[in-house]
Amino acid sequence: MTTVDHLRQVRLGNLRTVLLALVDKPGSRADLAARTGLTKATLSNLTEPLLANGVLVEEPATLTGVGRPSKPLRFHPAGPVAIGVEVNVEHLAVETLGLDGETVHRRRIPADHRAATADEVLDRVVALVRQSTEDRAVLGVGLAVPGVVYDGTVVRAPNLPNLVGENLAQDLSGRLGLDVELENEANLAALAHLWPRHLAGEDFVHVSADVGIGAGVVLGGEVYRGVSGFAGELGHVVIERDGVRCTCGSRGCVERYAGLDVMLSAAKKKTLDELTTALQTDERARKAVHEAGRALGVGLATLMNLFDVPTVVLGGSYAVLHEHLSAAIRSEMDTRVLAGGERHTRLLASPLGEFAVVRGAAGMVTRRTVQQPARLYA
Ligand SMILES: [Zn+2]
Structure with a gap:
């Protein structure tokens, strides 16, 4: 040098x-x-x-x-911004975030992507990004998908199979003329609790349920991705060796017992709102959530025994159901987490609501800018 x-x-x-x-x-x-x-x-x-x-x-x-x-x-309150976009099975969300960590703009819109091609999805994303710059300089775009991501390409997405094999980062970057980074939604939801503010310390697991179960493991202030991006797949940790068959090809995965769809069908409800209301009075709804909480607790105990982190953050619909889930999760973790004798695992409900993923997607860009600030001199 x-x-x-x-x-x-x-x-x-x-x-x-x-x-x-x-x-x-x-x-x-x-x-x-x-x-x-x-x-x-x-x-x-x-x-x-x-x-x-x-x-x-x-x-x-x-x-x-x-x-x-x-x-x-x-x-500067009118300085450059990052844009985070979340493509999910039934919605699109966007957040415009300043370097100071303040949200400039955000919205969430229903959109069914199950049958959409990658091109159709990117058309919608491009339109959304163009509406969200607020006439400010854009540092880059963080794109979140419900799937495993490697090197800008979606490698596994059971609920959006048309995206598999597509280099979305490169395609979107070409269309927008901006830097684009692609990442898994669960890792981004975890990052949102780490940057720009530490909401749960430097070591925690963030777990949320949407169509599947997503988990992000944070160790020493970094999201742990593993060698190929598959780390933290809590939804496919096996809790019953010969249990219910799963979409992943295995049996007895946590997702088959603690996923949102499993809770809804056990409670005979159609939506999370209906389930939440029913919990006030309906014994069947309470039992459905309790059983899901126990299954989640068994899976989380395995994760705790592997990574020994002090905190679990419940996000997405788990945050909404937190009050009804926690006791069941804890009943399993208390007897199964080896470090439990030394200290109690903290269970927190995420304060970020339904915007955790897009906030993480935008935060990934502001964090990289601060860590590699050369481009701010341009
Ligand atoms: Zn599975």
Whole structure:
């Protein structure tokens, strides 16, 4: 590496440190210097170009008691944004996210994708992205799909088989002229609890039920994908060796006992709303959710014994049913999790509601931008 390359690397490393501090909260140059350990001169040097190109903004001076008034720096409220898109079996969702972690715009629209071709799906995504830029510079697009993803291509998607084998990242990037990153929805829902704010610590499992069961394992502040993107497939952990046949070809998978469709049919309800209402009075609905909770608890105990993480976050419809599921999940985990004797596993309901996946998709882009900030100087 030449000296010039080396200096450039040091500069980008320092810039990353400053941007991470600003994601945490705005601050004056003196405050940021104290928080990052950099000199005020270095800070000014790093932030000047970003103030000039509208990534950062200097707020009006505020008097803070003694000394000179401080002028906090923050991400510009009209600065560049990331766009997250979720393609799911029965809906599309989009979120426009600023570098400061503030949602600029988001919406969710019903759309049946079961029979749609990859081209038809991308047509809808392109239209949605174009409506969502809010006239701001776009850093890139994060695209979420309910399937296993490897290197920009969907490799397994039991509920959207027409997408398998398609390099959606490349195709969408070509159509939009923007960087596009493709990722599995369960991993993105987990990421949304990690970035830009830590909502559940640095080690946890996020599990949610939609058509299937999706789980994301977070270890040391990173989503664990495994070698080919298949890690965290909790839905296909076997809890009964000769049990009910599963769409994956195996038998006795957690998904066949704790999936949303299984709960609905056991409770004889059509929608999650109907099920939630029935839980107030209907014994059959309560039993259906309780049994699903026990099956989920057995599967989660296996995951806990493999990864030894302290927290489980219940997302999607599990977050809605949290109050009725938790006791059943816990009854199984308490006796099966080996580390349970040392500490109680925390069970949290996700605060992100139905937008966790798109938030993670947009967050994947803002996180990469902050971690690799060279493009902000463009
Ligand atoms: Zn299975």
